[in-house]
Amino acid sequence: MAAIATIFVCFTSSSSSPFLTRFASRFHFAAFPLRSPARKLMSQTLARATLGLTHPSNIETPKICFTAKDVDVTEWKGDILAVGVTEKDLARDEKSRFENVILSKIDSKLGGILAEVSSEEDFSGKVGQSTIIRITGHGSKRVSLIGLGQSPSTPAPFKGLGEAVVAAAKSYQASSVAVVLASSEGLSAPSKLSTAYAIASGAVLGLFEDNRYKSEAKKPTLQSVDIIGLGTGPELEKKLKYAGDVSSGIIFGRELVNSPANVLTPGVLAEEAANIASTYSDVFTAKILNAEQCAELKMGSYLGVAAASANPPHFIHLCYKPPSGPVNVKLALVGKGLTFDSGGYNIKTGPGCSIELMKYDMGGSAAVLGTAKALGQIKPSGVEVHFIVAACENMISGTGMRPGDVVTASNGKTIEVNNTDAEGRLTLADALVYACNQGVEKIIDLATLTGACVVALGPSIAGVFTPSDELAKEIFEASDVSGEKLWRLPLEESYWESMKSGVADMVNTGGRQGGAIIAALFLKQFVDEKVQWMHIDMAGPVWNDKKRSATGFGIATLVEWVLKNGLNAH
Incomplete structure (x- = not known):
C-alpha cells in the first residue's frame, strides 16, 4: 500500500484578524495631547473621518x-x-x-x-x-x-x-x-x-x-x-x-502593507498587534503605549514625527515567552511603523518620490508582526522575543515638526531635524532605546529606510548593517533557508562626520552619498554597545512593482532566525 501523509494548511485573510474591530477593553488608547478639549475633539473627529467608507471585505478563506x-x-x-x-x-x-x-x-x-x-x-x-x-x-x-x-x-x-x-x-x-x-x-x-x-x-x-x-x-x-x-x-x-x-505570517504581513493609509492608521495597526496577543494568549502579552505614556518615557524623537497627524501615535510592544521550559536567550525585533509618510514639510515631490505608495512605509512593522503571528502558531522553546513598533504618521500641520527643530530622544541625545522626510530613523531611535531597556541580547530592526539602499542594491535585495560578524552569520544562514536576498554593507564610521550639528548632538541626515550607511550609523547611536544589533534596510524588496503588491519580505528569515536561536540556546 502506498504511504500517504496528509496535512491541512490554511491561510487566512483579514476575516481572522479583522481591521476596524472593537478593541479589547484591557488595552487603552489615548489621543495625542492637545492644548484644549475642543481641539482634542476636533482631532479625534478628523482621525475617524480619514477612514471614510472604506472597509476591507471579509473574503472566504481558501x-x-x-x-x-x-x-x-x-x-x-x-x-x-x-x-x-x-x-x-x-x-x-x-x-x-x-x-x-x-x-x-x-x-x-x-x-x-x-x-x-x-x-x-x-x-x-x-x-x-x-x-x-x-x-x-x-x-x-x-x-x-x-x-x-x-x-x-x-x-x-x-x-x-x-x-x-x-x-x-x-x-x-x-x-x-x-x-x-x-x-x-x-x-x-x-x-x-x-x-x-x-x-x-x-x-x-x-x-x-x-x-x-x-x-x-x-x-x-x-x-x-x-x-x-x-x-x-x-x-x-x-x-x-x-x-x-x-506562510500565514507572510500573508498577514502582505495584508498589512497592502491596506491603504485611510484604513490602516497607527491605532488600527496597534489593534492588529493586540489581536495577535489575544489570539495566542498562552505565549503573548501586549502593551500599547499612548502619546502621554511615551512622553513620560521622554520619547521626544518619536513624538516629534507624530505631532502633525490627526491620527494619534501608538507604541506597540508584544512579548513572546515559550509555553514551557526556561528562557535561554532574549531577542528583540523592531519595525518601522510609518502608516503613511508624506515627507512632512520636506514633502515628497517630483518623479520617483512614490508618495502614492507611502502606505508601505510600515513594511518593517509588518515584517515584525507577521513574524509574531507565525511564532504564535509555532511556539518555539528557549527564546523570549520582544516585538516593538513606534507607529505613527508623518503628516503636515501647524503642530508639525519643522526643518531646523531640535528633538530629544529617550536616551538624552539631541537631534537637529534638517530633513523631516528622514523621519523613520527618528521613530526607530526611541524604539531601539526601549528595546535595549528590555534586557535583550540581540536586536534586529527592519525598515523601509532609504531610497539610497534601493539605488545600491535594486528592488530585490535588502541591505544589512551590523558591527557583529556573529549576528551577520546567523541571519545569513536563516536567509539561506528562506531564500530571501540580503547583502551586507559596511558601517563606515568616517561617514559620521557629515552628521555633526552646530546646535545639537547630531543632524538626522547627511549628504546624498552613502545615504543608507549614514542612516544605519544614526541608528547605531541609540543601541547599547553590549547588545548585538543589526539594521535591515528593506526599502527595495518590501514591494513588488510588477504585481503592485506587498511581498511579506523578511518574515520567513526572521522566523528561521528566532527558531535557530531557541535551539542553539540549549
Whole structure:
C-alpha cells in the first residue's frame, strides 16, 4: 500500500484578524495631547473621518490540503500532474527519448507526446519556463513541465515551482494537482524536507490574492496538492505545517502593507498587534503605549514625527515567552511603523518620490508582526522575543515638526531635524532605546529606510548593517533557508562626520552619498554597545512593482532566525 501523509494548511485573510474591530477593553488608547478639549475633539473627529467608507471585505478563506505520497506518477489521478525538471533532466538518447527515468516513464505512457511538445516549444528547463499539454484516457487531465534551472542550490526554484503549479491551476480551473521532481532520488532526507517546504510555501503564497478592497473577487478552485516522491511520515508533516505557519505570517504581513493609509492608521495597526496577543494568549502579552505614556518615557524623537497627524501615535510592544521550559536567550525585533509618510514639510515631490505608495512605509512593522503571528502558531522553546513598533504618521500641520527643530530622544541625545522626510530613523531611535531597556541580547530592526539602499542594491535585495560578524552569520544562514536576498554593507564610521550639528548632538541626515550607511550609523547611536544589533534596510524588496503588491519580505528569515536561536540556546 502506498504511504500517504496528509496535512491541512490554511491561510487566512483579514476575516481572522479583522481591521476596524472593537478593541479589547484591557488595552487603552489615548489621543495625542492637545492644548484644549475642543481641539482634542476636533482631532479625534478628523482621525475617524480619514477612514471614510472604506472597509476591507471579509473574503472566504481558501484552503489547500497538502498530501505527501509515494506512488507511481503514471497512476496518479487528478487535474494536473506537474513535473519539476532541471536542464540536465531533459537529456535525450539517440532516438530523442528522455533519459530521465521519471520523464521517460510518463512519456512512454503518453506515446512520446511529451518529448515532442517540449521540443516543439523549445522547452529547455530554464527557470521560469513551463509547458502544459491536455491528455485524454489517462489518470491526469493535463501534464505540465516546469523549469528549475541547472542544479537548484537555493529554495527559490522550488518555491517558483509551487507558484507555477498554482498559476496553472488558476488558468485551467483545476481543483487537484500533483507535484513531482524528475530527479529526487539523489536528495538527502533533509533536502527532501526543505524542498517540500519550499514547494508548499510557494503554492500557498501563489494562491493568495489580496482582494479585500475589490468589489468582485474570483474564488480559487484549487483544493489539493499531492507532493510525490519526497517521502512521507511525521517529519514531513511537521515541515508542511511549518510552511503553513510561516506562510500565514507572510500573508498577514502582505495584508498589512497592502491596506491603504485611510484604513490602516497607527491605532488600527496597534489593534492588529493586540489581536495577535489575544489570539495566542498562552505565549503573548501586549502593551500599547499612548502619546502621554511615551512622553513620560521622554520619547521626544518619536513624538516629534507624530505631532502633525490627526491620527494619534501608538507604541506597540508584544512579548513572546515559550509555553514551557526556561528562557535561554532574549531577542528583540523592531519595525518601522510609518502608516503613511508624506515627507512632512520636506514633502515628497517630483518623479520617483512614490508618495502614492507611502502606505508601505510600515513594511518593517509588518515584517515584525507577521513574524509574531507565525511564532504564535509555532511556539518555539528557549527564546523570549520582544516585538516593538513606534507607529505613527508623518503628516503636515501647524503642530508639525519643522526643518531646523531640535528633538530629544529617550536616551538624552539631541537631534537637529534638517530633513523631516528622514523621519523613520527618528521613530526607530526611541524604539531601539526601549528595546535595549528590555534586557535583550540581540536586536534586529527592519525598515523601509532609504531610497539610497534601493539605488545600491535594486528592488530585490535588502541591505544589512551590523558591527557583529556573529549576528551577520546567523541571519545569513536563516536567509539561506528562506531564500530571501540580503547583502551586507559596511558601517563606515568616517561617514559620521557629515552628521555633526552646530546646535545639537547630531543632524538626522547627511549628504546624498552613502545615504543608507549614514542612516544605519544614526541608528547605531541609540543601541547599547553590549547588545548585538543589526539594521535591515528593506526599502527595495518590501514591494513588488510588477504585481503592485506587498511581498511579506523578511518574515520567513526572521522566523528561521528566532527558531535557530531557541535551539542553539540549549
